[in-house]
Amino acid sequence: MNIWYLSPYAGGPGVGKAHRAYHLAAAWAGIGHSATIFPATFHHLLETEQELADDFQIDGVRYHSLAARRYAGNGAARLLNMLDYCRSVGRLETDGVARFGRPDAIIVSSPHPFPIYPARRLARLFGATLVFEVRDLWPLSITDINGSPAWHPFVLFTGVTERFAYRHADLAASLLGAAEPHMLQCGLRPGRFVHVPNGVDPDAASPEPPTTETALAADATIAAWKAEGRLVFIHPGSQGAPNALDRLLDAAAVLKTRGSEGRTGLILLGHGAQTEALKARARDLGLSSVAFFGSVPKAEALWLTARADVGYAGARNHPGVYRYGISFNKIMDFMAAGLPVLLPLSAGGDPVSAAGCGIVTGDDSPERIAAAIETFAGMSDDDRRAMGMRGRDHARQAFDYRRIAQDYADAIAAARG
Numbered sequence: 001m002n003i004w005y006l007s008p009y010a011g012g013p014g015v016g017k018a019h020r021a022y023h024l025a026a027a028w029a030g031i032g033h034s035a036t037i038f039p040a041t042f043h044h045l046l047e048t049e050q051e052l053a054d055d056f057q058i059d060g061v062r063y064h065s066l067a068a069r070r071y072a073g074n075g076a077a078r079l080l081n082m083l084d085y086c087r088s089v090g091r092l093e094t095d096g097v098a099r100f101g102r103p104d105a106i107i108v109s110s111p112h113p114f115p116i117y118p119a120r121r122l123a124r125l126f127g128a129t130l131v132f133e134v135r136d137l138w139p140l141s142i143t144d145i146n147g148s149p150a151w152h153p154f155v156l157f158t159g160v161t162e163r164f165a166y167r168h169a170d171l172a173a174s175l176l177g178a179a180e181p182h183m184l185q186c187g188l189r190p191g192r193f194v195h196v197p198n199g200v201d202p203d204a205a206s207p208e209p210p211t212t213e214t215a216l217a218a219d220a221t222i223a224a225w226k227a228e229g230r231l232v233f234i235h236p237g238s239q240g241a242p243n244a245l246d247r248l249l250d251a252a253a254v255l256k257t258r259g260s261e262g263r264t265g266l267i268l269l270g271h272g273a274q275t276e277a278l279k280a281r282a283r284d285l286g287l288s289s290v291a292f293f294g295s296v297p298k299a300e301a302l303w304l305t306a307r308a309d310v311g312y313a314g315a316r317n318h319p320g321v322y323r324y325g326i327s328f329n330k331i332m333d334f335m336a337a338g339l340p341v342l343l344p345l346s347a348g349g350d351p352v353s354a355a356g357c358g359i360v361t362g363d364d365s366p367e368r369i370a371a372a373i374e375t376f377a378g379m380s381d382d383d384r385r386a387m388g389m390r391g392r393d394h395a396r397q398a399f400d401y402r403r404i405a406q407d408y409a410d411a412i413a414a415a416r417g
Contacts, residue, residue: 001409002101003028003035004092004128006119007109008068008085010039012058016046017237017298018329021109023201025061027405036100037061038092040068040085044078047297064100073273079154082112090118093125102126105412107173108165109133111141113158116165123170129416132169133196137182137324138162144321145242163187171415173408176325178348194411197327197351199401200336207303215300218267218293222307225265230289231377232265233342234308236301237330239272243314244344246274246281250366251373253285258370263377266290266312269304306337309384310376313343313352317364322347332399334358335391340384342372351399357391 005021012022016039025035041051052065066088071077096103106128108119116132123130139158142148148155166172166188173196174183180193210216222232239245245268255261268278271294282290296304305311311334315326326347334341335351341358343350352358359375361368376384 001028001033001104001412003033003412004096004100004103004106004122005035005037005109006089006107006115007037008040008066008082008112008115009043009045010037010063010109011045011047011298012037012061012063013299014047014297015052015058015063016043017301018045019298020198020329022058022061023199023401024405024408026059027402028409029060030402031406031409033409034101035062037063038089039063039065040081040088041065042068042070042081044071062100082114086114086118089115090121092118092122096122097126103128104416105129105131107131107133109135111136111138113138113161113165116161116168120168129170129412130168131171131173131412131415132165134172134174134176134179134183135327137176137179137321140182140321144318145316147241171411173411174325175327177327179324182324192415194408196404196408196411197399198329198332199399199404200332200395201401202396204336207299207306210296210300210303212296212300214294215296215304218269218291218296218304219307221265221291221293222267222304228262230263230265231310232267232308233310233312233373233376234267234269234305235312235314235330236269236305236333237314239268239270239275239278241274242316243272243274244316244364245278245314247316247344247364247366247369248312248314249278249281249285249287249290251369252282252287252289254366254370255289255373256285256287260374260377261287261289264289264373267304267308268292269301270295302333302337305333305339308339310358311337311339311341313341315343315345315364317345317362319346325349326351332395335395335399338385338388338392340376340387341391342369342376344369344372351394352391354398355391355394357387357394 007021010021011018068081068084139155177195343360344364359372
């Protein structure tokens with residue numbers, strides 16, 4: 001098959017933090033398929049502020065970026081970036097086949113679902129199978145996680161788009177294993193669902209030591225804390241309201257009142273809308289166990305993750321959303337590194353429970369998180385390592401990108417008839 005993978009926020013090694021499309025395309029190439037990934041020329045998950053080149057390759061995986069304006073934050077410019085991307089998708093009608101070959105399948109990968117409109121036209125024009133790949137259930141995630149009102153015009157339009165996508169897609173591929181009932185209610189035809197989770201690359205080389213100033217400083221802090229006998233927790237990635245990092249700080253405050261704060265260290269690696277507020281909260285609480293470091297390239301984040309003792313998969317507990325499942329990239333990174341996981345929520349079919357590789361609190365209350373931290377701190381090193389190894393072994397068996405890509409390709413072929 002020849003696959004066009006429309007993923008506006010796609011990245012890859014040295015380019016952007018979202019590696020899913022890269023891993024799938026590389027695995028498809030290994031079983032005889034070809035794929036071109038179409039990211040936006042600019043998006044907020046790029047590793048630098050530089051816009052992407054029109055055409056480039058990463059380890060043989062082909063990319064063609066589609067013009068979309070720069071933006072910062074979640075204002076009007078980001079909405080216009082989404083619109084730009086959709087317009088650029090539509091322009092593939094004129095020269096796409098000549099440049100990238102006639103597609104057998106066109107995958108529209110969310111989070112934002114709007115490219116489904118031009119992609120449906122392209123699929124009909126070229127006789128391609130239309131696949132709608134769902135990372136987050138929009139608008140449900142917008143209303144339940146981000147707190148946007150259901151009557152907001154953007155939410156309403158997203159709901160219309162979601163139903164359009166499910167009605168017209170030949171296949172719905174979701175990272176959320178229990179999402180099929182929701183999709184059927186929104187118009188998906190029975191038998192058109194496939195679970196395609198995030199995965200791990202079992203052949204990935206060990207990350208090299210960091211070189212950036214930020215990563216070196218974080219590495220030095222981890223080393224110093226370990227020398228003090230502290231158990232080091234790490235949260236890499238976004239620091240927004242959905243990540244429940246305020247609850248983690250409150251949990252550290254609970255430990256402080258119990259006199260046990262000095263047994264642990266919390267590395268918060270990344271940035272986001274809540275970063276400054278979180279720093280201020282940590283200062284106000286007088287926490288000595290928390291250290292903030294800015295964003296670093298993905299390879300350095302993986303190095304620092306492997307250096308820590310426990311991974312914190314921060315997220316606010318939203319049972320109404322997470323009952324359909326979760327597939328956090330950071331959980332896959334923790335499991336691949338053999339790191340035990342602290343998951344502060346309740347979710348349908350969560351991989352931490354399935355693998356027995358961590359503690360799932362069931363909610364995001366500071367008291368529950370603090371209790372989980374104390375439980376980890378009270379374990380022997382051997383017990384924690386055994387827990388982490390269960391996660392690594394489970395990830396290699398259940399979340400190998402080669403197997404995921406094969407299953408995905410088989411589902412697309414079946415949808416083609």
